[in-house]
Amino acid sequence: MKTIFIVDDNETNRMMAKNALDGTYKTFTLPSAAKMFKLLEKITPDLILLDVDMPETDGFGAISILKANEKLKSIPVIFLTAKNDAESEIHGFEMGALDFINKPFSAPVLIKRIETHIETDKQIKKSQQVVRDLHNVTLRIIANMVESRDTITGGHIERTQAYLEILLNALISAGIYENEMSDWDKTVLLPSAQLHDVGKIKVSDLILNKPGKLTAEEFDLIKQHSIDGERIIDEIISQTKDDGFLLHAKRFAGAHHEKWDGTGYPRGLKGEDIPLEGRIMAIADVYDALVSERPYKKPFTHEQAVQIIKDGSGTHFDSKIVEAFLTVAEDFWAELVRIAG
Ligand SMILES: [Fe+2]
Numbered sequence: 001m002k003t004i005f006i007v008d009d010n011e012t013n014r015m016m017a018k019n020a021l022d023g024t025y026k027t028f029t030l031p032s033a034a035k036m037f038k039l040l041e042k043i044t045p046d047l048i049l050l051d052v053d054m055p056e057t058d059g060f061g062a063i064s065i066l067k068a069n070e071k072l073k074s075i076p077v078i079f080l081t082a083k084n085d086a087e088s089e090i091h092g093f094e095m096g097a098l099d100f101i102n103k104p105f106s107a108p109v110l111i112k113r114i115e116t117h118i119e120t121d122k123q124i125k126k127s128q129q130v131v132r133d134l135h136n137v138t139l140r141i142i143a144n145m146v147e148s149r150d151t152i153t154g155g156h157i158e159r160t161q162a163y164l165e166i167l168l169n170a171l172i173s174a175g176i177y178e179n180e181m182s183d184w185d186k187t188v189l190l191p192s193a194q195l196h197d198v199g200k201i202k203v204s205d206l207i208l209n210k211p212g213k214l215t216a217e218e219f220d221l222i223k224q225h226s227i228d229g230e231r232i233i234d235e236i237i238s239q240t241k242d243d244g245f246l247l248h249a250k251r252f253a254g255a256h257h258e259k260w261d262g263t264g265y266p267r268g269l270k271g272e273d274i275p276l277e278g279r280i281m282a283i284a285d286v287y288d289a290l291v292s293e294r295p296y297k298k299p300f301t302h303e304q305a306v307q308i309i310k311d312g313s314g315t316h317f318d319s320k321i322v323e324a325f326l327t328v329a330e331d332f333w334a335e336l337v338r339i340a341g
Contacts, residue, residue: 001026002118003043007036007062008051008080013103017049017080020107021114033057037065040072046118049101052081052088060095067096070183070244076121078114080105135245136191143194146201150208155339156288157194162335163284164193170324171280177320180276185244189277192249196256196281199229211295226266229253251275256285261315271318279318283309283325286316287332302333 004025006017014029021027028043030036032054048066052059059079066072078099079092089100098117101110143157168186171177200208203225207218214222233250240246255269255278262270264282290305300308306329313322325332 002046003028004114005030005036005039005045005048007031007033007048007054007059009054010051013051013080016104016107017110020105020110024111025114033059033062033065036062044072045075046121047114048075048077049080049114050077050097052079052083052092060091063092063095063097070185070188074125076117078117132187139191139194143198146198149205150200156292157197159288159336159339160196160281160284161190161193162339163287163332164280165190166328166331166335167280167284167321167325170328171321174324174327176324177276184248188245189248192245193252193277193281195229195233195249196252196285197225197229198232199225199227199253201232202228213296223257223265226254226257248277251277252281254278256281258282259316260318264316274318279321283317283321284332286312287325288336291333291336302329302336 002025004021005028006014007030008014008017009031011031014031018027018029028039028045030039034057036048050059050062063077066075066077076098077096078101079097080101080103081088082103084102092100099113101113147157165186168189171181203222207214207221210218230250230253233246233253237246237250254266255275258264258267258269258274258278259282260271260274260279262268287305287309290300290308291302293299306326309317309322309325313319
């Protein structure tokens with residue numbers, strides 16, 4: 001059953017809408033925008049019926065907050081209004097409302113209109129999903145092409161993406177960087193991480209696959225992949241309207257080799273100046289490099305890798321993220337074993 005939030009400061013109105021919709025939909029009645037935002041932390045409804053005139057945050061204020069939030073902006077909103085003035089209706093549509101329903105409403109009309117909007121929304125989301133899948137597959141192919149030039153690090157992209165998801169869940173359940181991540185959408189964020197090493201496309205195969213230690217000069221060329229990755233993604237950004245996915249991708253690419261104490265590259269950023277995506281990816285990336293075999297080193301054991309990351313807490317890595325990592329480190333290993341199949 002589809003879920004609908006009914007947000008209205010007037011109890012009679014809430015009850016009328018609830019009585020009309022109960023049975024057809026699962027409803028939640030909420031007396032204020034603040035209560036609505038509280039419940040949105042736990043439940044994502046299929047539609048919101050939002051009163052325009054409310055004390056404190058009114059309907060227009062509430063919809064502008066919804067539309068500015070990556071996670072909430074796709075929830076369809078219908079305004080319930082007692083006023084019948086064209087100007088505020090146009091304003092509402094411009095802010096992203098799907099429709100206006102005048103109070104008092106007739107129950108069958110309310111149900112019918114909601115039905116139509118939910119059906120339309122379903123169709124739109126379906127076609128968005130098709131585009132998103134196509135997008136993700138294309139990126140996966142590009143990322144794999146870049147990775148396949150580099151015979152040393154096979155499977156790195158798939159593993160780091162899996163580690164990232166584990167680490168992200170650990171941060172969320174511990175409430176670490178809750179505000180910073182409040183509008184992150186995992187389904188957007190995780191695939192964007194696949195591009196973190198895309199800049200390696202510009203590094204010569206001879207250096208990427210050199211058996212043995214790199215010279216300082218060669219290492220400088222490898223280091224360029226952070227900035228080059230950022231540039232490649234910037235070029236895509238300049239040619240599209242994407243506002244979420246590619247920005248995350250850019251931060252992953254540009255910041256995953258920065259270190260907490262400022263000794264990383266490419267910019268030598270310090271502490272929280274390093275984009276959070278980069279600080280999270282640093283742990284996933286280093287863990288994977290440690291437990292993988294390289295021509296110049298044997299793989300470290302899981303325990304050694306965990307110890308090295310622990311030792312790097314507060315110098316190489318953000319100690320809050322290390323703390324979360326330590327609670328799920330075993331899951332990293334389990335994922336590595338699973339992917340190795
Ligand atoms: Fe990298």
